[in-house]
Amino acid sequence: MQSNSRLRHVILTSALALAPAPAFAIDAALLPRNLSPWGMFLGADIVVKIVMVGLAVASLVTWTVWLAKTIELRRKGSLALQRTRTLEGNVTLAEACARTGDARDAVAQLLQSCAREAELSGGVLDDGLRERIALRLERVEAAMSRQIARGTGVLATIGAIAPFVGLFGTVWGIMNSFIGISESHTTSLAVVAPGIAEALLATALGLVAAIPAVVIYNHLVRGIANYRALLGDASAQLMLMVSRQRDHGHFRLARAAE
Template sequence: MQSNFRLRHMIGSIVLALAPTSAFAATDEALLPRNLSPWGMFVSADIVVKAVMIGLACASLVTWTVWLAKTVELRRKSALARQRTHALEGNTTLADAAARTGDAHDAVAQLIQTSAKEAELSGGILDDGLLERVALRLERVEAATSRRISRGTGVLATIGATAPFVGLFGTVWGIMNAFIGIAESHTTSLAVVAPGIAEALLATALGLVAAIPAVVIYNYLVRGIANYRALLGDASAQLMLIVSRQREHRDFRLARAAE
């Protein structure tokens, strides 16, 4: 009988010890918001944290838009530049090359046309000054084309550099609001602090989601632009060779270049 009494007393003590914990757990579970999904946390977030998240989402959209537009542009222009540069490698003259380009406005066509224009303005004087003037014109066209093809990449560098800090700002603001909620509720319950911290960490996650692709895409586009500039350099070199050969052979058909 005495052993049974001790067993019942021990079981009763364990139940009493666990009862407050179970009650607190039930209370915490009741206080937790029902929807802890990313969308639910966004809806219940502070207005400042919401603004940060929306801004980061827009930055991510801009990143992928720039990637798509610049990738299509680079592929199209690089293919055309290779085609025109390959045509310059054959036995051709500057006048013939200018006639084939017609009224085209791509980069290599502009290089050919500006070389033919300088040959026309030189009045048939085939000296070293002509080569220098043609080289100067080619450099100017290459620089202008490089500026045009690089448009839009600067925003990727800005997003990649600033998005983590913007997300960090949302995190700091969300955690600050979480501690303010603890102070106002006079409780250290996890149910009070957890939603605010979760919303804050979501802002950091969105900052990384916006920044990491921006940095990767920026580096990818920089390599593509460098390859495109190399193609323009090859085209300029071919044009300089054509001008040099025609100068040596005294076969500068300016009339056709002017046409």
């Protein structure tokens, strides 16, 4: 009886010695040491890395455009408002052009274009002159609007495609995770988790790039609309100025810069 107990003890000890190591020990060895965002980036596949770098560059472009266009809108909007207010006083076209000189801001170009048309028309104040001046002012407004809106299209593009680029990185990372499962012949979470985490990081970067781009784009569109409204006010003031000079029967020409 005692010999049978010893035999069973020996068999049990041998079986435990030959048994494979516990799954959690293998999982701990497979887990990467650094699961921070930077560590996951370094451990990601080359395609996922390219996606992440592209999204980081897109985010940098977004904030650069925001800073540049915000400064430009404030500077040009303030100058346009200042010049428009000077047109509201009792001033003639020649005096207004003399004040602007050779300036190349939007309102100055509206003044110069108006004076140029008056000069080409020989000082004849009629309905034809008003129509030609209105056409010139409309063209200058359109040109200045295109100039102030340059760069905003990039924000719209980033906001539209960044989530899909991040999703591509996610799909690629998950695909590599399943390939790793197949090659390791195990369904352990430690094998799957790092690849999925790297893939989800690509999606997060896509959202980080897209959301500010959309918000900044909408903000700049409103600012550009306000700037266009200022140019419209300046054009209206110029048309009123021409109309007043016609009613008063005098119209002095100003030499306009090309």
